[in-house]
Amino acid sequence: MSDANLNVYRIRGHRPLRGGIRAQAAKNAVTKQLVASLLTAEPCRLRDVPDITEIDVVLDMLTEIGATYDRRDDGSVDLATPRIASTAISERYSGVNRIPILLIAPLLHRAGMARVPVVGGCNIGERPIDFHVDLLRKMGAEIDEDDDGYTARADRLRGTVLALPYPSVGATENAIFAACLAEGTTVINNAAVEPEIVDTVLFLQKMGALIQIDTDRKIVIEGVEELHGAHHDPVRDRIEVASFAMASVATEGRLRIEGADQAAMITFLNILRKIGGGFEVDAGGITFFRAREALKPIHIETDVHPGFMTDWQQPMVTLLTQAHGVSVVHETVYEKRFGYTSTLNAMGANITLTNDCLGGKACRFTDRNFPHSAIVQGATALAGRQIEIPDLRAGFAYLLAALIADGETTIFGTRFIERGYVNVPERLASVGADIDVPSRQAAVA
Ligand code: EPZ
Numbered sequence: 001m002s003d004a005n006l007n008v009y010r011i012r013g014h015r016p017l018r019g020g021i022r023a024q025a026a027k028n029a030v031t032k033q034l035v036a037s038l039l040t041a042e043p044c045r046l047r048d049v050p051d052i053t054e055i056d057v058v059l060d061m062l063t064e065i066g067a068t069y070d071r072r073d074d075g076s077v078d079l080a081t082p083r084i085a086s087t088a089i090s091e092r093y094s095g096v097n098r099i100p101i102l103l104i105a106p107l108l109h110r111a112g113m114a115r116v117p118v119v120g121g122c123n124i125g126e127r128p129i130d131f132h133v134d135l136l137r138k139m140g141a142e143i144d145e146d147d148d149g150y151t152a153r154a155d156r157l158r159g160t161v162l163a164l165p166y167p168s169v170g171a172t173e174n175a176i177f178a179a180c181l182a183e184g185t186t187v188i189n190n191a192a193v194e195p196e197i198v199d200t201v202l203f204l205q206k207m208g209a210l211i212q213i214d215t216d217r218k219i220v221i222e223g224v225e226e227l228h229g230a231h232h233d234p235v236r237d238r239i240e241v242a243s244f245a246m247a248s249v250a251t252e253g254r255l256r257i258e259g260a261d262q263a264a265m266i267t268f269l270n271i272l273r274k275i276g277g278g279f280e281v282d283a284g285g286i287t288f289f290r291a292r293e294a295l296k297p298i299h300i301e302t303d304v305h306p307g308f309m310t311d312w313q314q315p316m317v318t319l320l321t322q323a324h325g326v327s328v329v330h331e332t333v334y335e336k337r338f339g340y341t342s343t344l345n346a347m348g349a350n351i352t353l354t355n356d357c358l359g360g361k362a363c364r365f366t367d368r369n370f371p372h373s374a375i376v377q378g379a380t381a382l383a384g385r386q387i388e389i390p391d392l393r394a395g396f397a398y399l400l401a402a403l404i405a406d407g408e409t410t411i412f413g414t415r416f417i418e419r420g421y422v423n424v425p426e427r428l429a430s431v432g433a434d435i436d437v438p439s440r441q442a443a444v445a
Contacts, residue, residue, distance in 0.1 A: 009411045009425055011402035012434040013384060016253035019431040021244060023259035023285075024050040024422045026237040029196035031058045031099060032173050033203050033234060034079065038065065038106035039180060040207060042229030043080035050237075051075075054419045058099050061089055065107070080229070081110075088115035091148060095120030098170055101132045101150070105178035108141060108154045117149040122391035122416075125334035131171035135162050139178050139186070159184030159223055166364065167192040167217060167304045173200065179221035180209045188219040194305040195264040199235035206230035238264045239311045240421060243396045245288040246315045247428075249277035250322060250404050252290045255431060260286035267308050271316070274298055275323055297325035297378065301359040302333050310334055314397035317341065320376045321349040322404065327376040330359035335370035340394035343387050347401055347409075350377040381406060389413035392420045399424070403433060 025048045035058070037044040049055055049071070059069055059077070066085030070078045087107050089100050094117035107114035119129055133143055133150070139162075141154040159182045164171055172192040179186035191197075193213060201211050201219075207230045210222040236259040248255035249272065262269065262281050269279060269286075275298050278291030297320065302310040310333035320327040321344060331337050341351040353371035357363050365372045384407035389395040395417040402409035414437075417424055425437050 007412060007414045008438050009399070009414050010408060010436050010438060011384075011399070011411065012408050013382075013403055013405040014251070015403070015432050015434050016251045017244075017248050017255050017403070017428070017431045017433060018253045020256040020258060021427050021431060023236040023241050023257050024048075025234040026196050026199070026239070027052060027054055027420050028169070028239075029199045029234045030055060032102065032196070032200045033232060034058050034062060035099060035102045035106060036177065036200060036204055036207070037079055038062065038067070038081050038103070039109060039177065039204075040227040040229055041080070041082045043078060044207075044229045045076050045078050045231040047074075047076045047231070047233045049075060049077040049234075050422045052418060052420055052422055053415070054097065057093070057096060061093055061099060061103070064090060065103070084111040087111045087113045089117060091117045094118050094148065097121050101129050102170065102174055102177060104136060104141070104150065104152045105157065105174060108152060108157060108178075109181045112153060112155060114152045115149060122393070123336070124339075124391055125336040129170075131164055131166070131168050132174045135164075135171060135175050136178060138162060139182060157182040159186040159221070161187045161189070163189040164191060166190070169194055169197060172197055172219070176201065176204070176211065176219065176221060179223060180204060180211070180227060181225075182223040184223055186221045186223070188221070189217075191217050191219045192304055193217050193219075195235055195238065203230060203232040206232060235264070236261055238268070239309065239393070241265065241286070242268050242309075242312045243315050243400070243421075245272065245277070245279070245286070246319045247400050247403055248288040249290050250319050250400055253432065254287065254289040256285055256287040258285040262286060267306055268312055271298060271300060271308060275320070295319070295323040295379070297323045297327040297376070299328045299359070301330040301361070304333070310337060311393050313337065314340055314393045315400045317351065317374060317376060318344060318397045318400045321351070321378050321380050321382065323376075323378045325378065327378065328358045329374045329376065330357060330363070331372045331374075332359070332363035332365070335365050335368070335372055338371055338374050339390055340397055341374060343398065344382070344401055347382040347385060347387070347405060348380050349382060350380050351375065352377075383407060384409035386410045386412065389416045392416045396421065399428070403428075
């Protein structure tokens with residue numbers, strides 16, 4: 001088996017997805033809850049932890065710090081960090097994901113110092129961490145930055161009033177972790193209130209934290225002396241649910257997603273309905289299907305919650321290549337999140353990018369020369385070809401393109417997909433997709 005065969009999916013399009021799948025727990029909640037467990041020396045249990053490489057990476061990082069964990073047969077992870085064995089995260093995690101910067105506050109609380117490497121993650125924009133560093137400094141941490149990472153020290157963090165320049169998910173989580181065990185009260189103005197953050201707040205509340213989510217995206221945290229162990233069933237992954245929902249609509253199938261949560265997806269469901277997708281909500285999930293034969297175009301702007309998620313944008317643009325007319329998508333969260341569209345164009349789509357804010361409002365990227373609006377002219381047939389994934393969410397957009405393309409598509413770089421989605425080829429095949437993974441066949445042979 002050659003290396004070129006690793007990380008490859010082969011898909012033949014035009015098979016409607018029919019049947020049922022179960023939604024996985026949200027990667028972007030579980031990874032943060034693994035970090036939150038460091039705020040206590042007592043054992044914690046997270047149920048139904050998805051078996052994806054991103055979780056493995058975070059568990060490895062925590063092991064370096066002194067955590068031990070047990071992945072149980074029922075999918076839960078038991079973990080505990082009775083003592084901090086090391087306050088430094090090694091440089092092999094440099095640039096890997098967004099987690100190291102979130103480890104500073106727990107390490108300061110537990111050991112008074114922290115050394116973490118520079119953070120990374122998908123290449124979808126500059127992704128600075130200035131808000132994180134500023135808020136930790138405002139709460140009393142001394143932080144030295146160098147080319148390789150950050151060194152932080154604090155005897156005890158102190159509560160303060162913070163105003164985030166933008167409602168950043170990671171910076172809000174960082175401030176919450178810093179504030180839970182800080183001396184006094186912390187107010188986070190202009191906080192992000194994504195369902196994954198609220199879910200982590202629920203876990204922290206079970207651990208003994210005092211966190212109030214007020215109106216106008218204000219979060220108030222009264223520091224407590226200590227937190228204790230807790231069990232938690234993390235929120236389902238609304239990015240995964242929307243991705244499979246769009247695949248169901250695109251292939252004119254009918255897919256029930258067990259665990260899909262309507263409340264977390266109101267904006268998505270409205271947009272899906274407006275373009276001609278259908279859904280039925282039952283007690284345990286949502287069934288998605290095509291309600292109109294010809295999909296309708298739409299204008300969408302991505303935004304922080306409760307707006308249209310930036311992580312729904314890529315498969316939605318792929319779906320909109322099948323709508324009849326001109327759709328406009330204005331990306332206001334990341335400045336560089338349309339890179340994947342050139343490959344869709346190579347498959348037959350007609351997507352034009354512009355630096356202008358094509359929306360009702362100007363965004364942070366106005367006059368900054370970022371191609372952050374897309375004009376999608378549909379409907380266009382897509383043709384299968386060899387394509388390579390640039391990042392996680394673009395990865396599902398390409399899967400979706402392959403599922404509706406004529407002929408066969410070979411997708412390289414599928415390790416990006418496996419970072420965030422559980423067993424995608426197996427689950428897609430179980431609902432009717434014609435997909436195979438050549439490297440796995442070779443391994444079996
Ligand atoms: C989280 O990233 C998610 N990642 C992202 O999902 C998601 O797209 C994003 O939130 C928005 O919902 C994880 O939870 C691991 P941000 P995060 O801080 O926290 C700017 C996926 O595919 N900013 O809310 O890193 C930043 O550049 C990933 O699962 C600063 O300028 O996102 C961006 O433009 C991709 N300075 C905006 O804020 C800072 O210090 C929002 O970023 C921090 C952020």
